[in-house]
Amino acid sequence: xxxxxxxxxxxxxxxxxxxxxxxxxxxxxxxxxxxxxxxxxxxxxxxxxxxxxxxxxxxxxxxxxxxxxxxxxxxxxxxxxxxxxxxxxxxxxxxxxxxxxxxxxxxxxxxxxxxxxxxxxxxxxxxxxxxxxxxxxxxxxxxxxxxxxxxxxxxxxxxxxxxxxxxxxxxxxxxxxxxxxxxxxxxxxxxxxxxxxxxxxxxxxxxxxxxxxxxxxxxxxxxxxxxxxxxxxxxxxxxxxxxxxxxxxxxxxxxxxxxxxxxxxxxxxxxxxxxxxxxxxxxxxxxxxxxxxxxxxxxxxxxxxxxxxxxxxxxxxxxxxxxxxxxxxxxxxxxxxxxxxxxxxxxxxxxxxxxxxxxxxxxxxxxxxxxxxxxxxxxxxxxxxxxxxxxxxxxxxxxxxxxxxxxxxxxxxxxxxxxxxxxxxxxxxxxxxxxxxxxxxxxxxxxxxxxxxxxxxxxxxxxxxxxxxxxxxxxxxxxxxxxxxxxxxxxxxxxxxxxxxxxxxxxxxxxxxxxxxxxxxxxxxxxxxxxxxxxxxxxxxxxxxxxxxxxxxxxx
Amino acid sequence: xxxxxxxxxxxxxxxxxxxxxxxxxxxxxxxxxxxxxxxxxxxxxxxxxxxxxxxxxxxxxxxxxxxxxxxxxxxxxxxxxxxxxxxxxxxxxxxxxxxxxxxxxxxxxxxxxxxxxxxxxxxxxxxxxxxxxxxxxxxxxxxxxxxxxxxxxxxxxxxxxxxxxxxxxxxxxxxxxxxxxxxxxxxxxxxxxxxxxxxxxxxxxxxxxxxxxxxxxxxxxxxxxxxxxxxxxxxxxxxx
Numbered sequence: 001x002x003x004x005x006x007x008x009x010x011x012x013x014x015x016x017x018x019x020x021x022x023x024x025x026x027x028x029x030x031x032x033x034x035x036x037x038x039x040x041x042x043x044x045x046x047x048x049x050x051x052x053x054x055x056x057x058x059x060x061x062x063x064x065x066x067x068x069x070x071x072x073x074x075x076x077x078x079x080x081x082x083x084x085x086x087x088x089x090x091x092x093x094x095x096x097x098x099x100x101x102x103x104x105x106x107x108x109x110x111x112x113x114x115x116x117x118x119x120x121x122x123x124x125x126x127x128x129x130x131x132x133x134x135x136x137x138x139x140x141x142x143x144x145x146x147x148x149x150x151x152x153x154x155x156x157x158x159x160x161x162x163x164x165x166x167x168x169x170x171x172x173x174x175x176x177x178x179x180x181x182x183x184x185x186x187x188x189x190x191x192x193x194x195x196x197x198x199x200x201x202x203x204x205x206x207x208x209x210x211x212x213x214x215x216x217x218x219x220x221x222x223x224x225x226x227x228x229x230x231x232x233x234x235x236x237x238x239x240x241x242x243x244x245x246x247x248x249x250x251x252x253x254x255x256x257x258x259x260x261x262x263x264x265x266x267x268x269x270x271x272x273x274x275x276x277x278x279x280x281x282x283x284x285x286x287x288x289x290x291x292x293x294x295x296x297x298x299x300x301x302x303x304x305x306x307x308x309x310x311x312x313x314x315x316x317x318x319x320x321x322x323x324x325x326x327x328x329x330x331x332x333x334x335x336x337x338x339x340x341x342x343x344x345x346x347x348x349x350x351x352x353x354x355x356x357x358x359x360x361x362x363x364x365x366x367x368x369x370x371x372x373x374x375x376x377x378x379x380x381x382x383x384x385x386x387x388x389x390x391x392x393x394x395x396x397x398x399x400x401x402x403x404x405x406x407x408x409x410x411x412x413x414x415x416x417x418x419x420x421x422x423x424x425x426x427x428x429x430x431x432x433x434x435x436x437x438x439x440x441x442x443x444x445x446x447x448x449x450x451x452x453x454x455x456x457x458x459x460x461x462x463x464x465x466x467x468x469x470x471x472x473x474x475x476x477x478x479x480x481x482x483x484x485x486x487x488x489x490x491x492x493x494x495x496x497x498x499x500x501x502x503x504x505x506x507x508x509x510x511x512x513x514x515x516x517x518x519x520x521x522x523x524x525x526x527x528x529x530x531x532x533x534x535x536x537x538x539x540x541x542x543x544x545x546x547x548x549x550x551x552x553x554x555x556x
Numbered sequence: 557x558x559x560x561x562x563x564x565x566x567x568x569x570x571x572x573x574x575x576x577x578x579x580x581x582x583x584x585x586x587x588x589x590x591x592x593x594x595x596x597x598x599x600x601x602x603x604x605x606x607x608x609x610x611x612x613x614x615x616x617x618x619x620x621x622x623x624x625x626x627x628x629x630x631x632x633x634x635x636x637x638x639x640x641x642x643x644x645x646x647x648x649x650x651x652x653x654x655x656x657x658x659x660x661x662x663x664x665x666x667x668x669x670x671x672x673x674x675x676x677x678x679x680x681x682x683x684x685x686x687x688x689x690x691x692x693x694x695x696x697x698x699x700x701x702x703x704x705x706x707x708x709x710x711x712x713x714x715x716x717x718x719x720x721x722x723x724x725x726x727x728x729x730x731x732x733x734x735x736x737x738x739x740x741x742x743x744x745x746x747x748x749x750x751x752x753x754x755x756x757x758x759x760x761x762x763x764x765x766x767x768x769x770x771x772x773x774x775x776x777x778x779x780x781x782x783x784x785x786x787x788x789x790x791x792x793x794x795x796x
Contacts, residue, residue, distance in 0.1 A: 291728065308725060313601040313621045466706065466725075466732030467602045470640075473647030476730050477681045497680055504643045507616055507636075508604045
């Protein structure tokens with residue numbers, strides 16, 4: 001397939017969609033499926049056939065629409081009308097929805113289930129990576145192509161040199177979305193300049209943070225966007241092979257990626273002579289067996305090579321020596337998700353989004369005690385207050401905001417005093433937290449901070465690979481001390497030991513897992529030290545979470 | 557031979573180009589502690605005892621895997637490093653059941669010696685007392701996971717030098733353990749050649765010869781240099 005045929009394919013699909021007077025899009029990402037979306041889609045399809053509406057009404061699958069706590073979600077695209085989104089759709093609502101939108105009847109009972117497009121949840125967002133997510137059918141290549149899929153690949157293959165592509169990415173200011181925020185363009189240039197017979201591109205889709213599902217949703221909702229980004233990267237750095245590493249817990253993402261790869265290869269968009277150019281690029285899926293440490297780039301590459309998923313000391317960095325000793329470009333799935341838009345709309349446009357040092361948008365999985373939870377994409381630099389109170393709709397039951405945990409077990413807590421912090425790499429780092437891959441857990445005054453720290457430490461302890469001593473033994477001891485604190489059995493000496501352990505584990509661990517594991521403790525100690533002390537001295541939990549049944553006598 | 561010059565602890569030293577900081581320091585008789593590294597085996601960087609401070613680098617650097625560079629300024633004996641090293645040893649002692657008084661390696665154990673040398677006189681953390689079974693099914697060797705520090709020297713020597721790969725690791729975090737075969741009793745593995753290399757490289761009493769009593773076990777790690785130089789240069793004169 002060449003670029004003209006690609007455009008023709010897009011046009012055919014656009015015309016096909018335009019034929020329908022009404023298109024009913026049912027969200028088929030994991031959260032909606034788990035709340036019953038498959039039944040809704042089937043019910044719509046049955047009703048359309050039964051009522052002979054097949055020529056003018058279509059019920060189709062789509063990707064994630066955002067407010068996951070309100071699923072199943074359905075979008076109605078009626079010709080000549082504004083789109084309408086329904087939340088918490090039940091099979092009983094299928095007939096009324098058809099009556100209202102296809103037959104033009106007034107059905108007031110549905111009004112309560114309509115989510116307006118102007119509510120702050122949508123209005124404050126800026127969709128770049130997830131632009132197509134709520135519209136396209138992730139299982140149909142035509143649907144993705146109609147939304148502009150593979151245009152960027154066509155453009156770079158015909159009009160740009162590999163160096164041009166690297167420069168374009170560099171100028172866009174895109175930074176790695178896995179958390180550390182390394183400038184993506186620099187990384188691409190380093191791999192491009194590295195010498196090797198063979199080079200590889202790796203997409204990191206191993207997302208293990210508790211409460212985070214940004215990568216999963218992107219892979220499920222718009223797999224072709226990730227593949228296209230990888231192919232552009234492959235062309236830019238001179239690789240002919242890519243691996244996308246997906247964790248085993250994401251079977252739907254893997255299934256859709258597999259389907260997308262097959263479709264794109266059959267259509268000549270990937271594989272040999274992509275888009276009738278001399279560029280060959282094959283992508284394979286590697287399934288992780290469910291280890292948080294395999295999100296660390298060197299451990300991930302060990303896992304791809306079929307070895308025990310343990311980190312290897314750097315240098316050499318993957319850009320020089322990665323998979324099988326060859327230069328390897330490794331980026332997060334979300335980072336690749338940005339690439340096509342940067343090529344399509346230009347580096348200047350992209351650099352105009354976000355803040356001075358953190359460009360573009362970031363996807364967050366908003367979870368916890370806000371009224372609205374779900375997947376959001378916001379421009380960098382938006383304040384935490386806007387996310388919690390405008391997009392999130394405030395705290396449930398009108399309670400008080402206490403802290404937000406960003407970056408999962410590697411991140412830290414941001415207290416209420418810092419609600420006006422802009423969400424960008426530098427501002428978060430200054431607060432002792434990190435952007436991380438984008439997990440955002442909002443806590444109200446019923447959360448106990450030592451208990452939260454204990455939860456994250458338990459996670460790190462279970463997920464430590466066991467290779468280096470400080471992480472293996474240190475996380476266990478930190479968890480034990482935190483447990484004693486929350487059980488009322490700790491002394492002030494324990495707190496001293498805990499702080500010392502945090503510093504040691506942070507400074508001496510081999511990889512990012514150990515180096516960041518103490519962050520939840522350090523940040524809660526920084527902002528909520530009094531809570532720790534009250535637990536130890538007074539055997540009292542201000543949030544009322546911890547029980548002190550086994551508390552030692554206060555005399556000790 | 558190309559040479560690089562670097563400063564370690566305010567001393568100007570020269571090292572062969574391509575050698576690690578640790579090797580450069582060893583050649584200059586500067587002590588850097590390590591437990592997982594053994595000359596002749598691939599570097600692992602796992603025990604973290606050999607961390608040093610390199611001027612201009614915000615992070616501590618593992619000297620066993622970092623190459624010595626021209627003009628590098630390295631410190632191996634700072635107050636922080638000493639404190640961290642003692643803490644790492646303490647953590648190693650808490651995670652298994654290290655009871656020196658009944659150990660075959662008592663007095664010759666690298667962990668014991670290192671603890672003494674670094675000044676570990678007590679352990680501040682809670683002991684875990686894991687319930688680990690000794691595997692004495694092999695006709696000549698015994699593996700006692702209670703004394704293991706997971707340095708993986710045995711795993712590496714079995715794979716890289718003997719080529720049998722009988723030993724490997726299983727589990728993760730604190731549940732990591734050295735296994736034989738596909739986690740079957742050592743005596744039942746068919747890949748083990750009974751060469752005993754793992755016994756000689758083990759720094760503690762975790763792998764020892766059957767029939768050795770308390771404080772009787774002696775290990776000779778210099779055989780590794782001998783066997784490897786023998787392979788490379790056809791020189792076979794061990795013990796001279």
